[in-house]
Amino acid sequence: MTHIHPLDGVLAGRLAAALRKPAAQQPLWRDPRRARDVVAALGRAGPIVTPEETARLSRQLAAVARGEAFLLQGGDCAETFADNTEAHQRGNLRTLARMAGVLAQRAGLPVVKIARMAGQYAKPRSQTVDAHGLPVYRGDMVNSAEATAAARTPDPDRMLRAHAGAAETMALVREFRRSGADEGDIYVSHEALLLDYERSQLGVDTTGPEPRLASGLGHFLWIGERTRQLDGAHIAFAELLANPIGVKIGPSTTPEQAVEYVRRLDPHGEPGRVTLVSRMGHALVREVLPPIVEKVTASGSSVIWQCDPMHGNTYLSANGYKTRHFRRIVDELTGFFEVHRQLGTHPGGIHVEVTGDDVTECLGGAPAIAEADLPARYETACDPRLNAGQAMGLAHSVAELVARSRTTGLRNGRSL
Numbered sequence: 434m435t436h437i438h439p440l441d442g443v444l445a446g447r448l449a450a451a452l453r454k455p456a457a458q459q460p461l462w463r464d465p466r467r468a469r470d471v472v473a474a475l476g477r478a479g480p481i482v483t484p485e486e487t488a489r490l491s492r493q494l495a496a497v498a499r500g501e502a503f504l505l506q507g508g509d510c511a512e513t514f515a516d517n518t519e520a521h522q523r524g525n526l527r528t529l530a531r532m533a534g535v536l537a538q539r540a541g542l543p544v545v546k547i548a549r550m551a552g553q554y555a556k557p558r559s560q561t562v563d564a565h566g567l568p569v570y571r572g573d574m575v576n577s578a579e580a581t582a583a584a585r586t587p588d589p590d591r592m593l594r595a596h597a598g599a600a601e602t603m604a605l606v607r608e609f610r611r612s613g614a615d616e617g618d619i620y621v622s623h624e625a626l627l628l629d630y631e632r633s634q635l636g637v638d639t640t641g642p643e644p645r646l647a648s649g650l651g652h653f654l655w656i657g658e659r660t661r662q663l664d665g666a667h668i669a670f671a672e673l674l675a676n677p678i679g680v681k682i683g684p685s686t687t688p689e690q691a692v693e694y695v696r697r698l699d700p701h702g703e704p705g706r707v708t709l710v711s712r713m714g715h716a717l718v719r720e721v722l723p724p725i726v727e728k729v730t731a732s733g734s735s736v737i738w739q740c741d742p743m744h745g746n747t748y749l750s751a752n753g754y755k756t757r758h759f760r761r762i763v764d765e766l767t768g769f770f771e772v773h774r775q776l777g778t779h780p781g782g783i784h785v786e787v788t789g790d791d792v793t794e795c796l797g798g799a800p801a802i803a804e805a806d807l808p809a810r811y812e813t814a815c816d817p818r819l820n821a822g823q824a825m826g827l828a829h830s831v832a833e834l835v836a837r838s839r840t841t842g843l844r845n846g847r848s849l
């Protein structure tokens with residue numbers, strides 16, 4: 434049994450110092466006093482996940498880092514209050530479970546499943562204003578997608594609604610597991626973006642190599658490409674957490690920065706504590722990733738290498754939809770596996786935006802979606818997701834890549 438203690442003086446001080454650092458992508462609340470009250474109320478609300486579940490995930494991620502398992506992470510780009518329905522969330526869980534089934538069977542490795550779910554309600558954005566000059570939509574936890582100035586004003590009460598929605602979703606995830614609809618564990622994750630939400634539910638976990646902050650808001654948390662500044666609040670916050678941590682690394686990441694993330698986030702060399710999620714784009718992965726993998730490996734760290742083949746391959750279609758082409762997604766994954774095969778490292782997992790709904794948001798796949806099909810069911814609140822058919826096609830492609838990398842690894846005397 435993992436005991437979580439109230440925040441003590443030392444860790445409370447380190448948390449306060451972390452949160453004083455510059456924090457990118459934070460909203461300016463309409464009523465800061467109300468925001469403080471909401472953070473306090475969230476602290477009194479029940480946790481979404483238990484420390485025992487998070488500890489079990491950490492053990493499974495250690496197996497991924499050792500090359501004994503594969504990590505499948507996926508779900509909506511942005512959860513929304515409107516789509517937090519049983520049908521939608523179950524559809525997403527079923528899709529993830531089916532993808533895992535294909536991977537486990539063909540690749541012959543246990544698959545650790547993490548849903549982007551039960552808290553994925555805040556989005557980082559490239560711009561601060563949209564095409565109409567309104568503040569951008571930053572996820573249902575912050576404001577509304579509706580295009581009016583009032584709806585786009587950040588409202589702290591939305592954090593309470595997001596937390597309540599996450600609790601309901603987590604109950605559904607547990608029920609999904611119990612019902613036998615899936616054979617194994619399924620964990621939840623979200624981007625640790627909105628610091629007022631993230632700091633609201635922290636206790637002290639003393640079971641690790643040093644006392645750390647246990648977040649009750651998700652099993653696995655990741656820091657995004659837009660908030661991974663080494664002198665910023667997000668990395669300083671993540672450094673204090675007991676939960677396993679991901680860091681998205683885009684094409685501007687240097688090998689030195691990658692080594693520094695690992696040094697800061699995994700000072701005790703715990704296998705699988707850190708997942709480096711490369712999202713380089715299909716055209717750059719073969720060039721940018723190798724020196725990063727080489728330098729991090731040479732530093733002696735045991736990270737999980739995970740590929741997000743979505744975020745580096747986004748573009749605007751001729752008819753004005755933010756989309757991604759299935760072919761480029763598979764090409765980035767192929768490049769990721771090539772790099773790891775060449776370097777003798779374990780291609781540990783994938784991180785994808787998928788839904789069980791029959792949406793038309795990404796191009797290609799089978800049956801193929803063409804640009805003219807995009808308007809039919811383009812439903813995402815932010816970035817384009819693979820639909821269930823495309824997701825299964827991707828699972829088959831990745832299963833082949835994993836199986837091939839295992840054969841090559843065994844031929845070269847490595848045990849994956």
Ligand SMILES: O=C[C@H](O)[C@H](O)COP(=O)(O)O
Nearest residue numbers: 510556557558559560815816
């Ligand atoms: O999901 C990731 C980001 O939030 C998203 O790609 C940002 O999108 P934008 O470039 O339209 O702001």
Ligand SMILES: C=C(OP(=O)(O)O)C(=O)O
Nearest residue numbers: 557657658659681712744
């Ligand atoms: C924002 C995301 O990705 P990235 O930080 O890699 O752009 C995301 O995964 O939702």
